[in-house]
Amino acid sequence: MSNKPRLAVVVASTRPGRIGPQVGQWFGALAAEAFEVVPVDLAEVGLPLLDEPEHPSSGVYTHEHTRRWSALVDSMDAFAFVTPEYNHSFPATLKNALDYLSREWRHKPAGLVGYGMSSAGLRATQMLTPVVRALGMVPVAETVAIPLRQRVDDDGRLVPDDTMNATATALITSLSRYTTALSSLRTAA
Numbered sequence: 163m164s165n166k167p168r169l170a171v172v173v174a175s176t177r178p179g180r181i182g183p184q185v186g187q188w189f190g191a192l193a194a195e196a197f198e199v200v201p202v203d204l205a206e207v208g209l210p211l212l213d214e215p216e217h218p219s220s221g222v223y224t225h226e227h228t229r230r231w232s233a234l235v236d237s238m239d240a241f242a243f244v245t246p247e248y249n250h251s252f253p254a255t256l257k258n259a260l261d262y263l264s265r266e267w268r269h270k271p272a273g274l275v276g277y278g279m280s281s282a283g284l285r286a287t288q289m290l291t292p293v294v295r296a297l298g299m300v301p302v303a304e305t306v307a308i309p310l311r312q313r314v315d316d317d318g319r320l321v322p323d324d325t326m327n328a329t330a331t332a333l334i335t336s337l338s339r340y341t342t343a344l345s346s347l348r349t350a351a
């Protein structure tokens with residue numbers, strides 16, 4: 163059993179042939195020194211569109227899939243959201259997964275790892291920032307922006323470069339510091 167803080171690396175895309183898992187694996191490997199990395203693939207979590215009758219802040223969950231998701235998110239100390247840019251935002255799968263819960267996200271740090279074509283996912287991470295804030299998470303200032311046209315080879319493999327590795331490392335350092343700082347807030351709550 164590790165005594166490192168637990169970091170969920172949440173892969174937001176779910177479509178067949180997606181690049182998301184490769185981005186998640188690359189980021190998770192870099193984070194493994196500071197964190198116990200828990201890969202969370204929303205395709206495997208398989209949440210339906212929000213189907214709970216009560217507001218999530220009530221903590222009253224009628225479905226087993228919600229209770230499972232709640233227990234998983236509750237057990238985490240920090241999150242890295244690995245998100246593609248879809249139509250200048252982040253995918254609906256991620257918004258849905260976030261909307262399901264409330265208290266479970268609160269007072270935990272969030273790192274945003276975006277990727278895309280024309281703007282390297284920056285518009286997705288910008289749109290995600292107020293949403294994670296609304297849930298009481300603390301998004302760290304450092305973000306990762308991966309320009310897929312340059313960083314994916316002809317065989318569809320992610321090819322990380324020094325800039326990607328450096329920005330991810332800076333994000334992880336910040337995430338680690340905020341994890342320590344925010345843990346006292348969660349204990350108090």
Ligand SMILES: Cc1cc2nc3c(=O)[nH]c(=O)nc-3n(C[C@H](O)[C@H](O)[C@H](O)COP(=O)(O)O)c2cc1C
Nearest residue numbers: 175180181182246247248249250277278279280281
């Ligand atoms: C529905 C959809 C919308 C997209 N919209 C954008 C966009 O607005 N900006 C962008 O840079 N790339 C956009 N793309 C390209 C994606 O960033 C690229 O296909 C990426 O590989 C998607 O992540 P995924 O492979 O993990 O699903 C879009 C792709 C899809 C499937």
